[in-house]
Amino acid sequence: MQRIVNLLVVKDDQVLLLKKPRRGWYVAPGGKMDPGESIYETAVREFTEETGAVPIDPHLKGVYTMVITDGTGEHTINEWMLYTFVAHDLSGEPFETTVEGILEWHPVASLHTLPMAEGDRRNLLFAVSQQGVQYGTFHYTGEFKLLKETIQNSMEGDGNDGS
Template structure:
């Protein structure tokens, strides 16, 4: 399914859904962040996705990271909660989703990065390499917050 991100775009379609979703900021022992290149829009992003029925939200973070990257993690904290109403995602099936994303901090447990149906590339990325990648501004905000030594999670 194709996906178009609208960010601070007054011409964006009006949202017709809000879905609880997660992203996960996890680093390896060299301080690099785990990123995927999405198959639906080609952009680089943190692993993540929507919560399933019967699932604790931290379980969503672990499951989505495993499904998209092949890497096992454990949730250790919270980077932030991202609810900007001026960020909507338009899907080819007609859904227009207002952003509601919880970004967790995770600890690498085991596994080697590998692709999936949702990721055409998966790799550990150093902070200095981020400028070379196509990353949506809202995702870049989460990544920057993950790298920042914040005492409290971002809420916005």
């Protein structure tokens, strides 16, 4: 099972998002874990590689199972784990464009309306607006139409001293 980590920086009521060229959808910068790497190390490495900036004090906000099915929801085609981190500052100036897409700052409220996978929308909105950690499973068709979701929230502290 593939392990993916993404990291959302929230600063001055703005979020740094990556617009992917294939669908024109927005995502938080991130990518695949390397063998032997922790999810924290992956979050910092992938964010830095994709943005040219370094996140300050990132912390885990969500753990998700993403399931791609044949459309009926009965047969799994692909499955991966997604770990979502958030940071409230960064060091350095982010790139404008990368091989992964275009980096753009958007108001936090735009997470409600920007084009993106619905599971991403839910986990990024949680990351910017709720305390604790969220756990969930998202079932999609091959075209990323959300079929169903299961979400649990932990109200324990999220490791951010400002919470």
